Amino acid sequence: MDLRDRLLRHRKDTRLIVGGLALLLLVLAAAFYLLQRGRDLPAVLVANRLLLFVLWYANVVLILTVLFVLLRNLFKLAVERRHRVLGSKFKTKLVASYIGLSLIPVLLLFLLAAELLQGSFDRWFNAPARPVLEQGSAVAQALYRRVEEDSLRAAGRVLAEVAALDLDSPAERTALARRLRALAAEHGVDLLAVYEGTEFVQAVVDPRAGLPDLPEPGRDLLEEAARQGRALRRQAPPGGRGRLLLAAAAEPGERLELTTVVVAGELLEPALAGRAEALMQGEQSFRQLEVQKDDLRASHFLIFLMMTLLILLASSWVGLYLARRVTVPILALAEGTRRISGGELSHRVEVEADDELGVLVSSFNRMTAELEASRALLERRTEELLEARQLAAWNEAARRLAHEIKNPLTPIRLAAERVLRKHRAADPGLGAAIEEGVEVIVREVGTMQAMVDEFSRYARMPRPRPVRVDLGKLVDETLHLYRGVKPGVAVEGAVAPELGEVWLDPEQIKRALINLLDNAVEATAPPGRVELRAAAADGHLEIRVADTGPGIPQESKEKLFLPYYSTKGRGTGLGLAIVHRIVTDHQGTIRVEDNQPQGAVFTIELPLAPSP
């Protein structure tokens, strides 16, 4: 996955997280709203609670999200730094600088804002608003209570008069109506009503007060008065004008339905009632705010906290963004350098940057392109050179082969000419000449046959079949062939004991060792020494064949492994070519160097493990 894909994926993840959280918030808000609606609470209250809920949880969720993202960024940075990821130190420094620069002013602002908020809350809920509202409400309540007490007093006096009447008598009922009118005027009440238990008896209403009809005092008022001797109610009169204050008086008796209850009422005019009740409701609203002030303060505090974290997050993000702007091209360049050094010259750094880093990337890509072109040219030249050398080698081989074939041809031609001469001259020695000539021809043809066979074997040499081989045993068997073969020349060998078994074709390697030992023994004049040593070196198997002979001239070293090249002036010239072929087929190398203090040393390097 390249950098662009990773960035796109990261963006997609962020969108997913933010979308998920927003959706969760909506679902929670909707669930809460439905729950509250289900409880039949007033719509305004539901809205208030919903608003508080949404604010609270939105704050908490956002704070947790911001905190999570901030900590995640810092954690990733710490992990990168711990794993010594290229560029992580630079990123850490930049992010730490940005956070450090913003942390102190943001914290100061946060503390200042929290202090201001606390102070504001204290001021709002202390002087002068609280006492003004409390006293205003108390005055309004006192006014209502005074009116209620007046009405209660009036009801009590009326009750005293009514007690003496027989309310079952129609005549006295009529008289009661008149008396009530007079008493209402006397006590200044707008309503007087008499009940027996909860049964209506008589009532008068002052139409000038604004009461269009007799209001229903309510069964519970009458029952309470009948039980306790007095009861008070504050009613909204029909039509919603003003406030009707009712006071009921009674003499509590054994039987509720026989108890006489007198209700007196006074209607406060709308303007006065409106102002008084505005004072009461204002104080109540203040109390509501006071009750909810902890929630409000916590919400505001959370908002400040969220803003603080957001600023810190923004700082860290800016730091990371700037660091990425620098480190991404550097990482890409480092990766490019690694690949180029690994031989992948076609690699190009693909980072979009329009600043100095962009120039650096362009220069790097240009340099890489030039390197690639140079390498292609070099490879072409090397190939040509190799072809030329190969051609030259084959020319040399052809020349040597022709020379080798020419050598036996001369004795054959001479023997044939001698026989022909004797035959023409009818020489009596013809028979002996034929016999000698044929012997020469047969011998030389045999030589040619051996030469052709050797060449054929070289050309048709089979691929090696590596198996597990005890190299020590193989070397012992080979060296055994040379014990005492040349007096005065010691042939010795040693295999490192830790080497154990190795993977190689034993027949082919034995043949290579024989060819090398043949040459070494032949080149070493007595007293001399030939050594064969094998050991592991740098993960390879190293076999060295060293002699104390005259050594190999520098000009011959380069051609030594070519077919038909020989410094001995005899033989097929294929011995070292065969060794070279065997070693190459084993994925190994062979080189020849001067032995110290004299002689030559051939070093074969073979892989220890089988090639895949």
Next chain:
Amino acid sequence: MTRGAALVWLLLLLAEGGPEASVSNLQVAVDGERALASLVLRNAFDGALLARLQSGLPTAIVYRFELLRDRKRWFDRGVAENTLEVAAVHDAVTQETTVNYRLDGKLIDSRTVRERPAIERAMTRLERVPVFSLEGLPHGQRLLVRARAELGTRMVLGLVPARVATAWAESRKFRPPAPAP
């Protein structure tokens, strides 16, 4: 501040002032196929609750009831659950407090009270509330009811809202009525 002093301060901050609210005298009476619960909630009417009530905000105490089958050697098995919400709203003008009783969301009673002791009584004393139907329950089973009250939320450390609730109280065990012959 030393570590110990900070711990004490934190504990004091977390600790509630005054005695803890508790449900007591939980009694269950079987009336036909109904289980009627009565209880008293003590120490619930603290300053905060009263202030909220007087502010005119709806103030609710939620009673949670659970009907359990008694098992001697294992945890009691839940049979049914029910919730009674007692919500009071105070009117500053009329000086009346309306107390509504909702059993599982259904309004079952509504009272208007005026004095503070009456309000407290209305919200904290439940008399024979038909919390569960025992219809269909085997006669041989031993049942019990447990209840607790939730008194709203309070802020821990001034920031974190936490629900305030009493411990569970359990009734005496009882048996459903025998089926009619």
